[in-house]
Amino acid sequence: VTVKGTQADGTPILDKVLVNAVDGSVVARLPTIHTAKNRELHDLKNKTTLPGTTVRTEGQAATSDAVVNNNYDRLGTTYDAYKELFNRDSLDGSGGKLISSVHYSTKYNNAYWNGTQMVYGDGDGSTFSNLANSLDVTAHELTHGVTSNTSNLEYSGESGGLNEAMSDIFGNVVEYYGAGKVVSDNTWKVGEDVYTPNTAGDALRYMNDPAKDGDSLDYYPDYTSGVDVHYSSGIANLAFYLLSQGGKHPRSKTTVSVTAIGIEKAAQIFYRANTQIFTASTTFAQAKQWTGQAAQDLGYTQAEISAVADAWSAVGVT
Numbered sequence: 001v002t003v004k005g006t007q008a009d010g011t012p013i014l015d016k017v018l019v020n021a022v023d024g025s026v027v028a029r030l031p032t033i034h035t036a037k038n039r040e041l042h043d044l045k046n047k048t049t050l051p052g053t054t055v056r057t058e059g060q061a062a063t064s065d066a067v068v069n070n071n072y073d074r075l076g077t078t079y080d081a082y083k084e085l086f087n088r089d090s091l092d093g094s095g096g097k098l099i100s101s102v103h104y105s106t107k108y109n110n111a112y113w114n115g116t117q118m119v120y121g122d123g124d125g126s127t128f129s130n131l132a133n134s135l136d137v138t139a140h141e142l143t144h145g146v147t148s149n150t151s152n153l154e155y156s157g158e159s160g161g162l163n164e165a166m167s168d169i170f171g172n173v174v175e176y177y178g179a180g181k182v183v184s185d186n187t188w189k190v191g192e193d194v195y196t197p198n199t200a201g202d203a204l205r206y207m208n209d210p211a212k213d214g215d216s217l218d219y220y221p222d223y224t225s226g227v228d229v230h231y232s233s234g235i236a237n238l239a240f241y242l243l244s245q246g247g248k249h250p251r252s253k254t255t256v257s258v259t260a261i262g263i264e265k266a267a268q269i270f271y272r273a274n275t276q277i278f279t280a281s282t283t284f285a286q287a288k289q290w291t292g293q294a295a296q297d298l299g300y301t302q303a304e305i306s307a308v309a310d311a312w313s314a315v316g317v318t
């Protein structure tokens with residue numbers, strides 16, 4: 001591997017060449033490895049016509065807007081997590097741009113992926129503080145981009161719940177990575193760093209006890225097609241939590257006891273399933289089958305493969 005140059009942000013552009021050991025001649029040149037994070041930040045200045053004014057691109061210095069700088073940094077951490085944990089180079093696996101627009105509308109209590117880019121509201125200061133400052137929200141939105149480039153889980157019905165769950169799951173896996181690969185209560189809370197700034201300890205959603213938010217599902221038999229995808233996601237969120245940490249259903253909807261395999265192995269299983277096996281119409285039952293397949297493909301032990309099935313059984317996916 002030779003260094004062919006450096007990116008705008010100083011990271012090396014690597015050139016992989018195959019060299020004849022006898023005379024040193026180059027036999028073959030392999031594709032250049034993308035190493036840039038490819039960030040492109042826009043300021044909507046509280047309007048709604050995307051993408052807004054370009055205010056910071058990859059390698060550019062910090063601006064005078066802390067929200068822009070924070071989101072730029074969160075995107076960097078998310079890029080790094082996907083590269084280090086899953087060897088994924090950006091949304092599309094080949095260095096695709098990370099386009100992010102902040103200050104969307106006025107007092108907007110939401111953030112979303114529009115099929116091409118991430119969009120963040122400032123929050124109203126009561127329900128949410130600025131959502132662009134949050135690592136798990138940023139990684140949640142970027143993961144919608146990963147999902148749209150891979151399984152492309154349809155954003156309705158059971159696949160829609162799985163789509164939202166992938167974003168909650170990897171949003172928190174990235175938060176775990178950003179915390180120095182340390183699991184804490186926050187690892188299982190969604191949006192806790194920007195949700196209700198005047199109330200400590202609460203969160204938008206709770207992966208370890210989804211029903212705690214008053215709306216999310218934690219048991220597949222309760223699922224109906226009319227349930228919002230942000231609530232049916234709780235079924236898969238809880239399965240991921242139980243697979244990572246072990247234990248039983250927090251509200252005793254089942255008595256299945258799940259053996260912990262740890263968050264990183266659970267993340268590898270769900271990442272491989274979402275990016276290599278899931279289809280756009282994947283159901284919860286297929287998610288159970290295909291996360292089990294992913295664990296097998298990864299060469300995990302029979303006990304670990306069984307733990308995957310147990311985690312889904314624990315949330316009523318038989």
Ligand SMILES: O=C(NO)[C@]12CC[C@H](CC1)C2
Pocket residue numbers: 109110111112113137140141144164191204230
């Ligand atoms: O699902 C979402 N975005 O795609 C969110 C998750 C946290 C904010 C509120 C709802 C954004």
Ligand SMILES: [Zn+2]
Pocket residue numbers: 140144164167
């Ligand atoms: Zn979402």
